[in-house]
Amino acid sequence: MQKTPINAADAPQPVSHYHQAMLIEGASRVLHISGQIPVAADGTVPDGFEAQARQVWRNIEAQLRAADMSFDNLVKVTFFLSSREHTLVNRRVREEVLGDRDIALTAIICDIFDEAWLLEIEAVAAA
Numbered sequence: 001m002q003k004t005p006i007n008a009a010d011a012p013q014p015v016s017h018y019h020q021a022m023l024i025e026g027a028s029r030v031l032h033i034s035g036q037i038p039v040a041a042d043g044t045v046p047d048g049f050e051a052q053a054r055q056v057w058r059n060i061e062a063q064l065r066a067a068d069m070s071f072d073n074l075v076k077v078t079f080f081l082s083s084r085e086h087t088l089v090n091r092r093v094r095e096e097v098l099g100d101r102d103i104a105l106t107a108i109i110c111d112i113f114d115e116a117w118l119l120e121i122e123a124v125a126a127a
Helices: 049-066 084-098
Strands: 002-006 021-025 030-036 074-081 104-109 119-126
Touching (some): 049 084, 074 084
Antiparallel strands (some): 074 119
């Protein structure tokens, strides 16, 4: 599989480490990960946005692992944030977790299904 980042010169450029589009060629498997929530396997919800974000990434990693994939296979991530106030912490945690991996991403500010949850993340991976 080959991932090619796309950032058209005649469109706005990304403001942090992500790409406006991601061209995938030669993939034989595509995994669509439903929105992962900040709930641990034991049913607990961490306190605070950063702890919840880290839990969501652990849940995404678990789904990837179950499909014999890793963060390296991510091609698109969509964040659903309960408030704009979480944007910078969300970006910092994402960059810590993903490093310089090439992905396309979208962030949406919205109500979340459970008021205790401060975010949800869905993803697409390919191999």
